[in-house]
Amino acid sequence: MTVVGKEFESMAYDRLLDPAETLSFSRIVDGIELTFSAEAYHVKDNGDICFCVDASAKSNRTGWQPSYQFFKRRNGTVYY
Numbered sequence: 001m002t003v004v005g006k007e008f009e010s011m012a013y014d015r016l017l018d019p020a021e022t023l024s025f026s027r028i029v030d031g032i033e034l035t036f037s038a039e040a041y042h043v044k045d046n047g048d049i050c051f052c053v054d055a056s057a058k059s060n061r062t063g064w065q066p067s068y069q070f071f072k073r074r075n076g077t078v079y080y
Helices: 002-009
Strands: 025-029 032-043 049-057 067-072
Touching: 002 049, 002 067
Parallel strands: none
Antiparallel strands: 025 032, 032 049, 049 067
């Protein structure tokens, strides 16, 4: 989850504002297909993006769905 989260952190500010349908994707990890749903769910008054990536798997027996969240400023800096 951290690897994918860091990939999104490195994206340009404007790219993170793209619709979730364009940012979300699937990837095979250790033979399991994982789906990553990603979106900017809020933009603060100061312009900071609140961003979230949720992971899920079709064969998820535990029901556990990890999430990765961060904030990105227009100048490109990231904070949590």
